[in-house]
Amino acid sequence: MTVTEERISIARRAAREAKKAHEAAVIQRANSQREVNDLLQRKSLWTDADVGRFTSLVRQDHLYEQEETRAKVAVDETDGAVEKEFSTLMRTILARYHEEQVWSDKIRSASTYGSLAALGLNMLVFIMAILVVEPWKRRRLAQTFEDKVEQLSVANALRLDEAMEKIESKFGKQEELLSVLQGELVRHVEKLEQAHNDSMAVVADPQPSPVAEDVKDVLPEQGPLSLSTRQWELAVVGAGSFAVGLLATVLFSR
Numbered sequence: 655m656t657v658t659e660e661r662i663s664i665a666r667r668a669a670r671e672a673k674k675a676h677e678a679a680v681i682q683r684a685n686s687q688r689e690v691n692d693l694l695q696r697k698s699l700w701t702d703a704d705v706g707r708f709t710s711l712v713r714q715d716h717l718y719e720q721e722e723t724r725a726k727v728a729v730d731e732t733d734g735a736v737e738k739e740f741s742t743l744m745r746t747i748l749a750r751y752h753e754e755q756v757w758s759d760k761i762r763s764a765s766t767y768g769s770l771a772a773l774g775l776n777m778l779v780f781i782m783a784i785l786v787v788e789p790w791k792r793r794r795l796a797q798t799f800e801d802k803v804e805q806l807s808v809a810n811a812l813r814l815d816e817a818m819e820k821i822e823s824k825f826g827k828q829e830e831l832l833s834v835l836q837g838e839l840v841r842h843v844e845k846l847e848q849a850h851n852d853s854m855a856v857v858a859d860p861q862p863s864p865v866a867e868d869v870k871d872v873l874p875e876q877g878p879l880s881l882s883t884r885q886w887e888l889a890v891v892g893a894g895s896f897a898v899g900l901l902a903t904v905l906f907s908r
Contacts, residue, residue: 669732676725683718
């Protein structure tokens with residue numbers, strides 16, 4: 655219980671006591687006036703005792719009237735004190751309500767500003783995410799993709815180098831084979847030329863006949879022709895074998 659409420663309680667208790675005292679004074683005066691009225695009604699029959707009683711009753715009625723007046727004043731004063739304390743309590747309540755209302759307005763304003771600040775922060779985070787985070791993620795993704803492409807390019811280059819090495823080794827073997835074939839072809843051509851020269855030396859005569867002259871005229875023309883045809887045949891066979899070997903190397907390297 656606060657001090658103001660305690661004062662109100664004391665004032666109300668004093669007001670109740672003052673009202674009880676006023677009621678008691680009113681009842682006492684009413685009894686006195688009733689007795690006075692009874693004596694006045696039988697005034698013609700008064701005795702000495704009645705005269706003395708009337709005098710004391712009038713004197714007491716005057717005292718009872720003063721006491722009633724004082725009780726009435728005390729009641730009014732206690733009622734005023736109660737009203738005063740109640741007004742003080744109401745002013746305190748209104749002041750407290752006003753203070754709470756001011757604080758509520760401040761809290762509401764702070765909450766509004768806080769909400770606006772949170773909204774602004776969220777907008778800033780959203781804008782930063784769009785302007786900074788997303789480009790960074792795209793650059794990171796592009797860099798990762800470029801790294802993957804580069805790794806695949808390096809792997810493919812290594813595979814291509816290995817395949818080229820295999821093809822070069824195959825080409826080296828084919829060149830060796832062609833060199834062997836060329837040597838064989840050269841030796842075969844030399845043997846053919848030697849045989850042709852030997853045959854020409856045996857057939858030749860210091861005094862040839864007209865038929866021999868005709869054969870001699872024909873052989874120099876047919877010998878180089880048959881030899882050139884043989885060379886072309888061997889060259890075609892070598893080129894075909896080289897092409898077949900190259901095609902097989904490319905197919906097996908895949």
